[in-house]
Amino acid sequence: MYELTVETAQDVHEVEALFDLCFAPGREALSSYRLRDDIASVASLNQVARDPGGILAGAIRFWPVRVGSVAALLLGPVAVHPTRQGEGLAARLIRDALECAKSQGWARVMLVGDAPYYARFGFTRLDDVVMPPPTNPDRVLGRALQPQAWQGVVGEVSRWQGTMPSGLK
Numbered sequence: 001m002y003e004l005t006v007e008t009a010q011d012v013h014e015v016e017a018l019f020d021l022c023f024a025p026g027r028e029a030l031s032s033y034r035l036r037d038d039i040a041s042v043a044s045l046n047q048v049a050r051d052p053g054g055i056l057a058g059a060i061r062f063w064p065v066r067v068g069s070v071a072a073l074l075l076g077p078v079a080v081h082p083t084r085q086g087e088g089l090a091a092r093l094i095r096d097a098l099e100c101a102k103s104q105g106w107a108r109v110m111l112v113g114d115a116p117y118y119a120r121f122g123f124t125r126l127d128d129v130v131m132p133p134p135t136n137p138d139r140v141l142g143r144a145l146q147p148q149a150w151q152g153v154v155g156e157v158s159r160w161q162g163t164m165p166s167g168l169k
Contacts, residue, residue, distance in 0.1 A: 068155025107149035128154035
């Protein structure tokens with residue numbers, strides 16, 4: 001059994017090491033990382049999963065972005081230690097974090113990922129949303145946390161500017 005908690009400052013180095021272990025060495029060269037550079041993540045949604053011995057098994061993070069003129073969450077990265085994969089931990093992290101995002105008032109979440117994998121969490125292709133290149137448009141996925149939240153949302157994904165408006169977590 002794993003305990004999911006909000007990521008703290010004490011977790012950061014360990015989480016970064018997990019991401020380095022789980023992803024390609026050039027992960028920070030991806031276009032999604034340009035959207036995160038020097039932008040604070042949504043700390044209240046970032047989670048870690050630890051086993052009963054306190055060993056880090058997984059982590060998930062979220063970042064604020066703009067799609068056209070509206071706010072959205074960018075999910076990722078999400079990672080599970082290679083020795084813990086296949087236990088459903090990534091699914092638990094994703095489901096729990098999406099519920100937290102919804103309860104905090106977020107309307108929409110997007111990510112760049114494998115459509116067949118993320119479909120089970122309600123993600124579908126966002127045909128009218130454009131990630132910075134080089135991103136395969138088939139991998140740009142979104143999920144509405146509020147009814148019709150993606151309806152009519154079109155445009156380029158851009159970096160968050162300013163502070164979070166009140167009423168929006």
